[in-house]
Structure formats: C-alpha cells, structure tokens
Amino acid sequence: MKYPKLPSRSENFAEWYNQLVLRAELADYAPVRGCMVVRPYGWALWENIQQALDQRFKATGHQNAAFPLLIPLSFFEKEKEHVEGFAPELAIVTHGGGKKLEEPLAVRPTSETIIGYMWSKWIRSYRDLPQLLNQWANVVRWELRTKLFLRTLEFYWQEGHTAHATREEAEEETMRMLGIYEEFARTEAAIPVVSGQKSESEKFAGAVATYTIEAMMGDRRALQAGTSHFLGQNFAKAFNIQYLDRNNQLQYVWTTSWGLSTRFIGAIIMVHGDDQGLRLPPRLAPIQAVIVPIWKTDEEEARVMEVARNLKERLSQEVLYRGKPLRVHLDDRDHVTPGFKFNDWELRGVPVRIEIGPKDLEARAVTLARRDRPGREGKESVPLDRLAEHLPRLLDDIHESLYAQAKAFLESHLHDVETYEDLKAVVREGWARAWWCGRAECEAQIKADTTATNRCIPLEQPGGEGRCVVCGEKATVKAIFARAY
RNA sequence: CGGGGCGUAGCUCAGCCCGGAGAGAGCGCACGGUUCGGGUCCGUGAGGUCGGCGGUUCAAAUCCGCCCGCCCCGACCA
Numbered sequence: 001m002k003y004p005k006l007p008s009r010s011e012n013f014a015e016w017y018n019q020l021v022l023r024a025e026l027a028d029y030a031p032v033r034g035c036m037v038v039r040p041y042g043w044a045l046w047e048n049i050q051q052a053l054d055q056r057f058k059a060t061g062h063q064n065a066a067f068p069l070l071i072p073l074s075f076f077e078k079e080k081e082h083v084e085g086f087a088p089e090l091a092i093v094t095h096g097g098g099k100k101l102e103e104p105l106a107v108r109p110t111s112e113t114i115i116g117y118m119w120s121k122w123i124r125s126y127r128d129l130p131q132l133l134n135q136w137a138n139v140v141r142w143e144l145r146t147k148l149f150l151r152t153l154e155f156y157w158q159e160g161h162t163a164h165a166t167r168e169e170a171e172e173e174t175m176r177m178l179g180i181y182e183e184f185a186r187t188e189a190a191i192p193v194v195s196g197q198k199s200e201s202e203k204f205a206g207a208v209a210t211y212t213i214e215a216m217m218g219d220r221r222a223l224q225a226g227t228s229h230f231l232g233q234n235f236a237k238a239f240n241i242q243y244l245d246r247n248n249q250l251q252y253v254w255t256t257s258w259g260l261s262t263r264f265i266g267a268i269i270m271v272h273g274d275d276q277g278l279r280l281p282p283r284l285a286p287i288q289a290v291i292v293p294i295w296k297t298d299e300e301e302a303r304v305m306e307v308a309r310n311l312k313e314r315l316s317q318e319v320l321y322r323g324k325p326l327r328v329h330l331d332d333r334d335h336v337t338p339g340f341k342f343n344d345w346e347l348r349g350v351p352v353r354i355e356i357g358p359k360d361l362e363a364r365a366v367t368l369a370r371r372d373r374p375g376r377e378g379k380e381s382v383p384l385d386r387l388a389e390h391l392p393r394l395l396d397d398i399h400e401s402l403y404a405q406a407k408a409f410l411e412s413h414l415h416d417v418e419t420y421e422d423l424k425a426v427v428r429e430g431w432a433r434a435w436w437c438g439r440a441e442c443e444a445q446i447k448a449d450t451t452a453t454n455r456c457i458p459l460e461q462p463g464g465e466g467r468c469v470v471c472g473e474k475a476t477v478k479a480i481f482a483r484a485y
Numbered sequence: 486c487g488g489g490g491c492g493u494a495g496c497u498c499a500g501c502c503c504g505g506a507g508a509g510a511g512c513g514c515a516c517g518g519u520u521c522g523g524g525u526c527c528g529u530g531a532g533g534u535c536g537g538c539g540g541u542u543c544a545a546a547u548c549c550g551c552c553c554g555c556c557c558c559g560a561c562c563a
Contacts, residue, residue, distance in 0.1 A: 336524085
C-alpha cells in the first residue's frame with residue numbers, strides 16, 4: 001500500500017490523532033518545543049469557530065478589544081490564588097533592547113490582571129458598568145507535556161472579561177456565557193456536552209466558581225471544551241476596581257471571565273473523526289462541498305471541467321447555507337486520480353463530495369457522497385437542477401447525524417454508579433456519575449486509585465440525596481468522574 | 486521533573502552490533518508518456534554538514550565521551 005492508512009482509532013487513538021492532525025494539514029510542529037504552527041486548513045476551521053462565537057458575543061452586548069501580550073510580573077502577585085496557579089507556568093521576559101529590565105514582564109497566560117488594572121482606571125461610576133469585553137488572543141503557558149491543539153505552550157483563544165455592579169448580574173453573565181458555549185458546541189460543532197460546575201480543587205486559580213462544558217472524546221476521555229468563571233470580587237479587590245453606586249457609596253465590582261481555545265479543534269477531531277480521517281461538522285468546515293471531476297478522454301475532460309467550473313461558481317454564489325455563501329472547492333488537480341482525491345478529501349473531513357463524470361453528465365446529474373456514511377451507502381445521484389436546494393438540507397442532515405452519533409456515544413458510556421467498585425470499573429471505559437460528598441479528599445482518593453478526576457458537578461441534578469461513593473457520608477449532588485485530557 | 490524512544494534525502498526508515506570500495510530503499514518532488522467512477526503504471530532526474538562538538542584510528546554514519554533537539558508514557562494544566 002503506497003499510502004499507509006491511518007492507525008485505527010481503536011488500536012492506537014493517540015497515534016491516530018497525531019497523524020491525522022499532521023496529514024490533514026491542520027497543524028505541524030514548530031521548531032520550538034511544545035509549539036505548533038496552525039496551517040491554513042486548521043486556521044480556516046478556527047476562523048469559522050471565531051465567527052460563530054464572535055457573532056454570539058456581539059449579540060449579547062460584548063465588544064472586542066486588545067490588551068498587551070506583556071504583563072508586569074508584579075500584577076500576578078496581587079491575587080494570591082491566581083499567582084499560585086499560574087506562577088509555575090509563566091514565561092518571563094527579563095531582557096529588552098539589550099538591557100536587563102527593571103521589572104520582568106510575563107507573557108500573558110490569561111489577562112484578568114491587566115484588564116483589572118485598566119478597569120481600575122476606567123470605572124468610576126455605576127454608569128460605567130457593566131463592562132462587557134472580549135479579546136481574541138494568543139497566550140503562553142509553559143506546559144510540560146504537550147499535544148497538538150490540546151496542550152501547547154502557546155495557544156489561541158478568546159477570553160471574555162466582564163465587570164458588573166452586582167453579584168447577581170455577574171453570576172447571570174457567567175451562566176449566560178456557559179450557555180452560549182453549550183449551544184455553540186451543539187449547534188455549530190455537533191458536539192454534545194455536559195455543563196456543570198468545577199469542584200474547588202479543579203476550579204480556575206482566582207475564581208469563586210468555575211463552570212465548564214465537558215465533551216467525551218472518541219476514546220471516552222473527557223475534555224474541558226470551554227469554561228466560564230465567576231470571579232466574585234477577588235480581582236476587584238486585588239486591583240482596586242471600585243465605583244460609586246446610586247447612593248454615592250464606594251463599591252467593588254463583580255467580575256467574570258470565560259474562554260474557549262484552539263483546543264476545541266482537538267475536540268472536533270476526537271469526537272467526530274473516524275478511521276478514514278476527519279469528519280468536520282458542516283457548519284464549521286472550511287470546505288463544505290468538494291467537487292471531484294472524473295474523465296477518461298480529453299474530450300470528456302473538457303466537457304466535465306466546464307460543467308464543474310460552472311457548478312462551483314453557481315453554488316458558491318447562489319446557495320446560502322445558514323445565511324452564508326456555501327463554501328465549495330473544485331479539485332481540478334490533473335495529476336492525481338479520482339480515487340486518490342476521494343481518500344484525500346475524506347481524510348480532510350469535507351462533509352459532502354460532488355462527483356461529476358461522463359455518466360453523471362449523461363443523466364444531467366451529479367453523484368453526492370456524504371462523509372458521515374461510509375462507501376456506497378452514502379452515495380446518491382441528484383439532478384443538477386435540484387442541487388442548489390438539496391445541498392443545504394443535506395448539510396443539515398449530516399450535522400444532525402453527527403450530533404446524534406456523538407450524543408448516543410456519550411450516553412452509552414456515561415453510567416450512574418452506586419458503589420466504589422462500580423466507579424473504578426466504569427472509569428476505565430467511560431464516565432461515572434456518582435453521589436459525592438463535596439470533600440476534596442474523596443476526589444483525591446478517586447484520582448489516586450483510578451487517575452480519573454472530578455470533571456464537574458452537572459447543572460442537571462437528580463435531586464434528593466445519597467451516600468458519597470467514596471466515604472459513604474451524606475451527599476446532595478452527583479458528580480462526573482472520568483479520565484481526562 | 487521521572488520513565489521510554491528517536492535523530493542518516495522533504496517524509497518513513499535500512500545500514501551501525503562486526504570501522505574500509507561509489508551513502509542506500511520506498512514514498513514524495515520535477516519532467517515525459519500512460520492512466521483516471523475508490524489511494525494508476527513506466528521511464529528519466531534533482532535532492533544528503535549521516536543532530537552538534539570532541540576523542541580513538543592509517544581510516545568513523547558505524548567505536549567512546551560530552552552536548553543539543555524532538556516525540557511518546559506518567560505527575561501539572563485550557
């Protein structure tokens with residue numbers, strides 16, 4: 001076999017993932033340890049994620065801004081938990097312009113501190129609130145163990161930062177943004193998630209409460225796919241962000257922050273991908289439909305290519321999918337065979353392939369192949385003049401089918417457990433949902449015994465009470481335990 | 486930071502144990518032809534400080550020492 005197949009997902013998931021990222025040209029290793037280059041195809045995917053989220057942020061009143069990459073090191077020392085959490089993974093600039101700096105500068109690992117500093121200058125009155133900001137940025141965290149998209153020294157994300165007059169408003173904001181992440185994952189990426197709250201030991205350094213969306217990867221490990229933090233007045237006090245309320249009383253603001261990173265691309269790969277390669281969710285796919293022309297003779301080539309070119313023009317100009325022009329690519333490479341192209345575009349995860357050959361021309365039709373169904377089963381012939389109306393429906397159908405598959409997978413590997421023995425067995429192959437007393441010792445015990453961590457306390461709770469799966473004490477909530485990335 | 490693996494052509498690797506003739510294979514790439522409805526076939530060609538530095542030797546990709554880098558598995562994290 002000239003073109004080796006990917007390692008199969010079931011045999012070696014980690015190797016399958018690595019090779020797929022490289023071969024689909026989403027990213028490549030940079031010459032610096034732990035850093036990656038996001039290649040055009042991967043970045044196009046990220047741009048579509050950005051668009052989908054940005055639109056939602058703006059619709060809920062947020063504005064984009066840009067804060068500096070470099071942050072005075074002393075800023076991190078102002079909030080005790082924050083510095084403890086981030087100090088070990090800071091990259092620090094000590095020299096500039098050939099001279100040693102008076103004060104070292106940290107390359108931002110997140111921007112609460114510098115935004116807090118600016119707010120302390122900008123906020124004077126309750127009339128200045130709320131502050132609803134977001135920035136699209138790169139950040140650096142000196143991770144020891146890296147993996148493309150999932151954990152790299154430098155990564156790209158959006159970080160939302162808001163300041164509010166009241167606790168209630170800030171808490172509402174925290175939950176609103178968590179809801180947006182959940183809805184985005186479901187309706188754009190076809191990824192079902194569990195929304196919940198992080199335990200004390202898993203929460204963000206400096207937060208009062210951290211909320212998360214957790215997604216189940218194809219190897220049944222959990223991935224934190226987005227987070228939303230209620231920061232209380234921790235940063236307000238650390239950076240002295242105060243305002244005068246209606247009664248002329250000086251008050252501290254209440255802040256939130258929330259983020260989703262290029263890690264989400266890893267989730268898309270690991271949730272939907274199969275042994276053939278990527279299966280990109282149609283609404284985020286850089287290419288939604290690829291046209292593969294097929295011919296034998298020069299005369300056929302001329303006829304087929306003419307129709308193919310016209311089709312590409314017509315589809316990208318006339319067909320709107322969810323309000324945006326259909327993203328169509330014509331694969332006019334003449335030095336590779338159709339069979340090669342089929343495999344190539346399947347590896348790259350394009351949702352729909354449009355085959356046009358002499359037989360199709362004769363029937364005034366094209367052959368459509370959908371990526372979510374393998375082989376012949378996913379193929380159908382569609383008349384040329386019905387394609388424009390057919391494609392959006394097909395893309396929706398693929399989206400629904402990907403979501404349904406992922407949802408079924410999640411549900412079939414998420415089990416309620418009653419005993420500790422059950423929990424230990426379940427987390428080897430999936431997620432365990434169990435009564436938990438809320439104590440860190442019990443979480444730690446589970447982690448020590450199984451390497452599974454407390455992923456979250458789901459917002460959806462059964463109610464009532466039970467006995468902690470570890471210690472047997474009274475428990476009022478159930479938590480999800482799983483091995484995670 | 487602990488454990489493991491690897492560094493020879495763009496990629497995957499052979500050669501190294503046992504030093505010696507011209508530094509190799511497959512893929513990819515370029516050109517020509519052939520093919521094209523599920524990873525075509527043939528030919529020609531370009532392409533290499535054998536990770537770096539030092540040592541041993543008449544002679545080092547090969548033996549020895551030091552260094553550097555990367556990947557994988559664990560603890561930490563989005």
